[in-house]
Amino acid sequence: MSGVALPKKLYYFAIKGGLSAACCLLEMADADIEFKWCTTMDEWHAVRDEVPGRFPTGVLPAMELADGRVIPESGAIKRSIAAATGRLGEGVDYMVSEACIGLAEDFRKIVNENCPNVMNLG
Numbered sequence: 001m002s003g004v005a006l007p008k009k010l011y012y013f014a015i016k017g018g019l020s021a022a023c024c025l026l027e028m029a030d031a032d033i034e035f036k037w038c039t040t041m042d043e044w045h046a047v048r049d050e051v052p053g054r055f056p057t058g059v060l061p062a063m064e065l066a067d068g069r070v071i072p073e074s075g076a077i078k079r080s081i082a083a084a085t086g087r088l089g090e091g092v093d094y095m096v097s098e099a100c101i102g103l104a105e106d107f108r109k110i111v112n113e114n115c116p117n118v119m120n121l122g
Contacts, residue, residue: 004083007063007071009034011047011055018074019061022081029085075101 006026012019014037026033038044038060048055055062057072063080064070071077079101082088089097111117 004080005066006031006081006084007033007077008066009036009064010061010077011036011038011064011070012061013037013044014039019077022074022078025078025081025085025087028087031085075105 006029010019010022010033012035036047038047044060048058054070055072056070059072061074061077062070062072063077071080079088088094
């Protein structure tokens with residue numbers, strides 16, 4: 001995936017977990033990325049509404065590219081950062097990493113269905 005650049009800025013709630021893999025990749029690459037951690041829903045709504053239409057899905061997490069486009073979804077963010085830092089893999093390694101991502105997502109769904117946590121409490 002040549003030609004993939006690091007994002008300019010990442011937006012997420014100030015909770016551990018959701019972007020931890022992306023943050024680890026950025027740390028390993030010694031990348032200088034701006035973060036916007038929203039600590040309250042009111043703060044998120046203020047950020048979201050600063051520029052109408054900036055966040056295409058209206059939810060977090062999201063990454064802002066150098067050209068100002070905003071890309072949502074944690075999976076897209078993690079894989080884009082992995083590609084930009086040269087850690088996405090190629091050939092069979094890439095296929096195995098994608099399989100692992102799918103398995104991890106399946107496991108996350110099972111956990112969220114059975115264990116109360118910050119992501120599923122109403």
